[in-house]
């Protein structure tokens with residue numbers, strides 16, 4: 001046992017988080033062990049990140065191999081893993097070009113800056129309006145919290161970037177009411193994640209595509225949470241059949257090794273000419289080598305099909321538990337991004353369920369104050385799934 005405990009967090013860390021009382025020290029697959037050796041089934045994947053589970057052998061091997069070759073070289077040089085990953089993303093998506101960054105917020109920051117710069121290049125400075133959705137979440141930089149639709153994240157930091165309009169999600173009429181020739185971009189999560197696992201309707205996304213084309217505005221899909229297999233499709237736009245102009249990805253792309261990406265077309269990419277935007281670490285060989293292997297494993301058709309079956313099992317069990325407990329008002333989601341909204345009586349209490357689950361050896365998440373969020377590894381084994389669902393039943397039946 002080390003000298004560091006949960007109390008150390010309160011002594012030396014900035015208190016912008018309130019982590020769980022136990023400290024994970026080791027993980028394998030969907031199992032995690034804490035300092036005392038207690039075992040947990042992980043239905044969180046580090047918030048939709050460790051999609052291949054903890055320390056997957058194939059990824060550990062790639063990380064080890066690359067760690068002995070080249071970690072970092074800066075943007076004055078490119079690297080083989082960087083180019084290999086970019087080539088794969090281009091082959092497997094609508095995109096012609098990729099830029100790598102280090103997180104979801106940075107990917108969105110890049111996307112928003114690109115959309116504004118593209119508008120300046122082609123139409124002039126007046127075309128700067130960004131339309132975003134209430135309750136959306138796009139990261140924690142000042143630009144991305146300002147575009148995100150939640151005042152609790154954006155207020156209290158002084159003046160915000162201007163010309164950003166928020167309208168209700170899934171409401172095409174509301175978009176039509178504010179879009180005009182000065183709109184440079186519409187940014188949307190295909191499934192709103194942080195605010196409660198709320199899927200966009202197909203007609204809404206199709207409508208956004210049409211209206212963006214009509215006003216020469218770029219359509220940005222924030223797939224930071226929905227991307228890289230989470231919904232049972234490599235990217236969620238593939239399920240909806242609506243192709244964005246810019247797509248952002250992060251979280252699962254590195255299975256826990258920090259990396260983000262912004263994908264776009266040849267035409268739009270031209271607006272990021274040399275020097276216009278940059279990052280020291282983005283696209284470093286270590287992160288890209290890991291992510292290339294992740295992309296290989298997750299984009300496999302059979303792998304993606306299995307996610308659908310696991311999702312059905314998970315949903316079925318949640319519905320069954322709801323019959324027994326009456327705890328949920330709604331159960332929704334796609335693939336293994338699943339939300340269960342608590343009935344009114346338990347509103348505001350989602351995090352109490354998370355604590356209770358941890359006492360039963362189960363890690364789960366919230367998505368806002370009223371929704372339990374489940375995002376297990378995409379390759380969770382039948383045994384891990386059954387065990388986790390048993391622990392979930394114990395948790396819900398003891399309320």
Ligand SMILES: Cc1ncc(COP(=O)(O)O)c(C=O)c1O
Pocket residue numbers: 103104105106108137138139140189193194222223224225226250251
């Ligand atoms: C949809 C979405 N966009 C952006 C982000 C921000 O990503 P990061 O925390 O890697 O900056 C998140 C994180 O939860 C997210 O869910």
